[in-house]
Amino acid sequence: MFNLLKLHKxxxxxxxxxxxxxxFGSLSFGDVKYWTQIDWLDVVGEGGSALALAIWMIFxxxxxxxxxxxxxxxxxxxxxxxxxxxxxxxxxxxxxNSLLWDQYLESIAMPIGILLLTYGLxxxxxxxxxxxxxxxKREQVFREHKAFDQLTLTGQVDYLYKQLETHxxxxxxxxxxxxxxxxxxxxQFNRRFGNAEGDRLLLETCELILLNLxxxxxxxxxxxxxxxxxxxxxxxxxxxQIAAELKRAVNHFAFKVAQSSESxxxxxxxxxxxxxxxxxxxxxxTSIEDLIARAxxxxxxxxxxxxx
Numbered sequence: 001m002f003n004l005l006k007l008h009k010x011x012x013x014x015x016x017x018x019x020x021x022x023x024f025g026s027l028s029f030g031d032v033k034y035w036t037q038i039d040w041l042d043v044v045g046e047g048g049s050a051l052a053l054a055i056w057m058i059f060x061x062x063x064x065x066x067x068x069x070x071x072x073x074x075x076x077x078x079x080x081x082x083x084x085x086x087x088x089x090x091x092x093x094x095x096x097n098s099l100l101w102d103q104y105l106e107s108i109a110m111p112i113g114i115l116l117l118t119y120g121l122x123x124x125x126x127x128x129x130x131x132x133x134x135x136x137k138r139e140q141v142f143r144e145h146k147a148f149d150q151l152t153l154t155g156q157v158d159y160l161y162k163q164l165e166t167h168x169x170x171x172x173x174x175x176x177x178x179x180x181x182x183x184x185x186x187x188q189f190n191r192r193f194g195n196a197e198g199d200r201l202l203l204e205t206c207e208l209i210l211l212n213l214x215x216x217x218x219x220x221x222x223x224x225x226x227x228x229x230x231x232x233x234x235x236x237x238x239x240x241q242i243a244a245e246l247k248r249a250v251n252h253f254a255f256k257v258a259q260s261s262e263s264x265x266x267x268x269x270x271x272x273x274x275x276x277x278x279x280x281x282x283x284x285x286t287s288i289e290d291l292i293a294r295a296x297x298x299x300x301x302x303x304x305x306x307x308x
Contacts, residue, residue, distance in 0.1 A: 014078075015057075015078045015081070015082070018078075018082055019082070019085065022082065022085065022086055022089060023089065026086075026089050026090075026093045027093065030093040030094050031093065031094045032092065032093055032094075033091075033092055033093065033094050037094075038091055038092060039091055042087075042088075042091050043088060043091045043092075046084050046087040046088040046091070047084075047088040049084045050081050050084035050085045050087075050088055053077050053080050053081040053084060054077075054081050056077055057074050057077040057078060057081065060073050060074055060077070061074055065249075065252040065253060065254065067252070068123060069120055069123045069124050069127060071120075072116050072117070072119050072120025072123065073116075073117060073120040073121070073124065075113075075116050075120075076113045076114065076115070076116030076117025076118070076119075076120055077113065077117060078113070079109045079110070079112045079113030079116065080109070080110055080113035080114065080117065081113075082109045082113075083109040083110035083113065084110075086109075127211070130211065130215070131210070131211050133215045149220075149221040151199055151202060151203060151221075152202060152203055152206040152221050154206060154219050154220050154221050154227070155218070155219075155220035155221070156220065156221060157220070157222060157223070159220055160220040160222065160228050160230075161288060163218060163220075163230060164178075164230070164288045164291070165288065167230075167232070167275075168287060168288065174232065174233045175233070175234070175235070175274065175275060175276040176230060176231055176232045176233065176234055176274075176275050177231040177234040177235070177236060177238070177239025177242075177272060177273070177274055177275070178228070178229070178230060178231070178272075178273050178274075178275055178291055178292075178295050179228065179229040179230075179231065179239065179242075179243055179246075179270055179271065179272055179295070180222065180226065180227075180228055180229075180270070180271040180292070180295035180296055180298070180299045181209075181226070181227050181228075181229065181243075181246065181268050181269065181270040181271070181299065182224070182225045182226040182227065182268070182269060182299065183201070183202075183205060183225045183250075183266050183267070183268060184266065184267045184268070184269055184303065184304065186198065186201075186224070186225040186266075189201065189264070189266075193257050193259055193260070193264075194259075197257050197258070197259075198225075201255055201264075201266070202225060204253075204255065205250060205253070205255075205266065206219065206221070206227065208249055208250060208253055209227065209229070209246055209249070209250075211249075212242075212245055212246055212249045213229065213242070214231075214242075216232050216233070217229060217230065217231050217232070217242075218230045218232075226299075228292075228295070235274075236272070236274040239272050239274065240272050243270040243272045246268060246270065247267070247268050247270060250266055250267065250268045251265065251266075251267060251268075252265075253265070253266065267304075269299055269302045269303040269304075270299065270302055271294075271295045271296060271297065271298030271299030271300070271301070271302055272295075272298060273291060273294045273295045273298055275291050
């Protein structure tokens with residue numbers, strides 16, 4: 001959790017600076033109330049609400065990677081926290097009625113926070129729907145095909161070939177993009193942390209890739225830490241964009257291992273090739289083998305020198 005919080009230190013620093021400015025401004029322009037003037041019921045209600053929002057914000061930042069959804073949720077809660085905080089601060093410090101920034105902070109920060117939080121929850125809902133669609137699609141594949149990988153619960157090589165053959169025989173002849181990807185320096189990770197942690201890394205990385213694929217896409221475990229992804233009815237430009245998104249998602253994935261207090265960040269290498277059955281040899285075995293060979297070659301070229 002604390003390692004993920006380090007990734008969001010700029011957001012936390014912004015909230016802390018606004019909090020400090022609020023305290024400084026209130027003390028500079030107002031007078032501290034006497035003990036008997038304080039309404040402790042309001043202190044408990046408003047201060048408790050501010051504390052709860054701060055805890056929610058820390059939970060979100062401590063459990064999610066960087067991204068739009070995390071930014072919206074944390075900023076929404078942050079603005080709401082500032083509004084409740086200023087309300088609670090007013091119970092201890094008497095500000096002049098002519099001071100407007102205090103009223104603006106209380107009145108404007110709350111609706112802004114609610115709007116940001118609502119928008120963030122909408123995108124979080126869409127994110128969960130996308131993941132559920134991938135899981136339902138995968139479960140359907142398991143019911144229809146028994147050849148799936150026991151670790152990642154994705155299709156094996158036989159199922160991959162079957163899907164490519166089906167596409168090749170299709171009368172619609174739609175082009176697709178084929179991705180071959182693997183985790184850089186995975187063997188080094190295995191030697192350092194053990195096979196059990198390596199298996200868990202493969203499983204969680206596969207889940208992350210699934211989350212960032214579309215409903216019609218398919219991922220299979222090709223071998224070891226190498227995965228193959230079929231992107232149907234996709235242009236080469238779209239395929240390269242999806243490959244770049246997969247790389248960014250894995251780059252920001254803070255994987256936790258039992259033997260280390262620090263997060264372990266991974267990088268993907270991806271080979272991206274376009275397959276148009278109208279322009280390939282009509283011998284399907286040769287065409288499929290050629291597709292996979294070209295994807296593996298593109299994958300090798302994408303690897304950094306030390307990983308290659």
